[in-house]
Amino acid sequence: MQGNLNEIDICSILQLISLGQRTGQLWVEAHNTYQSYKLSSEDTAKHRFATESKPLSWFVFFLNGQIVYCQAGESSLSRINDYLRHYRVEQRLNKMQLATLESTNSPEYAYIWALLEQNIITPKVARNIIHGLVHETLFDLLSLHQGSFIFDLGAALVPQLTSLDITTLVTKITKQVQEWKQLYPHIQSPEQLPVLADIARLTDSLPVSIVNKLQHWADGKTSLRQLARYLNRDILTVAKAIYPYVQQGWLQLVYSATPSSSNQIPSWEFPDHNKGRIVCIEDAISICETVESILKPQGYEAISITKPLEALSLVFQLKPNLILCDIAMPELDGYEICAMLRHSTAFRLVPIIMLTGKEGFIDRVRARMVGATDYLTKPFTDTELLMLVEKYINLDSSVGI
Known part of the structure; x- marks a missing residue:
């Protein structure tokens, strides 16, 4: 078989x-x-x-x-x-x-x-x-x-x-x-590494015993999965235990920047010549290539993600200035992705433009309800895409995680 x-x-x-x-x-x-x-x-x-x-x-x-x-x-x-x-x-x-x-x-x-x-x-x-x-x-x-x-x-x-x-x-x-x-987008992968992000607020808000435990485990070297093994607990139990602290911004979850799981947090910096970073979440490779061919010559850094289930994890690392997101995708549609991102304080101000092949009024209303900034109907021209990007992109809105 x-x-x-x-x-x-x-x-x-x-x-x-x-x-x-x-x-x-x-x-x-x-x-x-x-x-x-x-x-x-x-x-x-x-x-x-x-x-x-x-x-x-x-x-x-x-x-x-x-x-x-x-x-x-x-x-x-x-x-x-x-x-x-x-x-x-x-x-x-x-x-x-x-x-x-x-x-x-x-x-x-x-x-x-x-x-x-x-x-x-x-x-x-x-x-x-x-x-x-x-x-x-x-x-x-x-x-x-x-x-x-x-x-x-x-x-x-x-x-x-x-x-x-x-x-x-x-x-x-x-x-x-x-x-x-249901823990998305705050927790996405068992391979993420907890790191203390706000020790002052942790100390003010939690008992000393809990703070000491968090300081011991949240070292940027131990993944959630390893932590589950060390404690002999399943991964969901561990994730739920730290979820409130991640949600508050007291703990940060990152990915290892080296094969040996160092405590360095990957930095996704903008090259000096780029106007900003734009992520396109779209399962159609042809659309991704079209977006890149339009934006890159204009000085933007365009990055395509073709698998929606991996989009949330990658977007948190890439820290884009603007997100283009298709609506109709398998497994996880654009409405769900947009709603999940808007639940995070890091993405409340980042422009999210929905890509859709429909011009229906209901689609536009639903996009607004989940927090979309605007929409762009496919197929679109170079001018239409560039006008929307230039209208909303703002380097000050880059994600600060």
Whole structure:
């Protein structure tokens, strides 16, 4: 069984495997996030590190229709080490022992068993780590909308330490994914790093014990996902706990600027010769290319984002002076994106121009209701686009996050 996720979703795939009581492994690959938007060469280099930290492929191992284990990407064993930190396990395997794991179907799974066999961890701790890794992997998979998959019948991972019911897991995690979406745009990705933004207000408003905890964890080096592992909590619980502080602006969530998760916040600066940065959120590549061809010769920096689900995260990093946003897009339409952005104080004054192929009165009214500044009907001329941009763009309205 194989195909694309735009033909069948992850939830349905898992249900088929469960109903058929299949044994084997499912491989899922996400479409490369680098191709979903166009950045300048300088910004591409900076943003690449933020997306590389998230695995682009996953393996799910099954036994008789139940999940035995999940592995994310080409594992570096760092996920397991994060859980070992929670259990205060300091002993690790030596280099020679680690080398023997590379030839196995799942180095992560083999690593857990090696730790277990050498009495470095107990069976209970091993099961808890497996449950945590399965949960976080399925959270990513059930949030995925574009990609491809292959399911191969075959022998199960051996030996088995535990197995998990698919229906129960999918029901629980699907609900969490839905709740996670309600945290947009303040929290967008488990890979974001909390950083203290206003220590004075934190100190004035919160008990000393909470401030101390936030100072300890919000170091700009620890992602939300790592924090969830350290605390042995699911990612939604962690996100909800910090959400009020992010919403108030006391905590800031950023992406790592280096592969080693440094505490430097990526800076998206304007080149001196540019009049301003304009982001175009549009799933039609031809429209994106048209916008770029019109704006760039006039001295504007034009950046295209063709996947609406990734738009919110990128817009917060790019800090545009003006946003062009298509209305009719799959998965997340322009009205929803505009409404989410307007809920953030950082985007309350940034002009948002809706791109639409319709001239209906209702569309214009709805655009205004969600906070759109203006609209532009497709197809549009060079003059029409430039007049609107020059009417609203203002360097003083750049996002200050």
